[in-house]
Amino acid sequence: MFTGIIECTTEVYRLNRQKNNLFITFKNPFLDHIKINQSIAHNGICLSIIEIINGTYSVIASEETLRCTNLYFLKIKDEVNLERGMKVNERLDGHIVQGHIDTIAKIVEINRKNGSWLFSFKSRKILDNLVIEKGSISVNGISLTIKKYSNKIFSVSIIPYTYEKTNLHFMKVGDFVNVEYDILGKYIIKNLCF
Known part of the structure; x- marks a missing residue:
């Protein structure tokens, strides 16, 4: 579970x-604060560490993960x-993110707006009743608020801190x-459909 x-x-x-499968090795920014079998969200994808060695760590992505995420383009x-996974005794500053990707989306527009940025995306699979203005969405693992949704394209505003970090x-x-x-939203819709 992530935020x-x-x-x-x-x-x-x-x-x-x-x-x-795809074995991916990353430079380790966490020093000694990670361990084998720990889950970390990578661009929002929950992947478990299988090896830590010489300032790097490795994960494995299965065929299914590659099929429905942007790891295919990595x-x-x-x-x-x-x-890293959230701690139960800390604030939930974003929203609940599982690390289970629903689809990928293509960036169709990036506009700078008075010091911030407006990113617009067209996703491969959009569930219209889950994409609502002012609703939460995770894009590459980032908790964001949907600013606008129209004609299968959703937009989010990105503040300078998020853009840089x-x-x-x-x-x-x-x-x-x-x-x-x-x-x-997914659970609510599922229960309303019965």
Whole structure:
């Protein structure tokens, strides 16, 4: 369980495809504060650590994870957003993020707006009743508020701090991001449909 408040970014150090899986090695920004089998959100994807060695750590992404996330496009030296699992005795500053990606979305527009940025996305799969203005959404693991939604495109405002402290400042139109819709909305809709 995560909150969508990114702790830092790190660089992809090595990629190794084995059959249908992808082994990913990252530079370790957490020093001694992580352990084998710990879950960390990488661009919003919950992945478990399988190895820690020489200032790096590794995770594995299965075929299914590669199919529905932006890990398929990952390259060495790409910057990835990181968040360790939330502690139960701390504030939930973002919203509840599971690390289970619903779909990917393409950046269709980036506009600078009076010191902030407006990012617009068109997702591969949009659940209209889950994308609501002022609602929460996770984009590359970042807890964000939907500013506008129209014609299958949703927009979010990015403040300078979030822009600088996440991998959004590396992104350009045409890039893909991971999207996780609000879990509370999903449960409400499921129960209303019965």
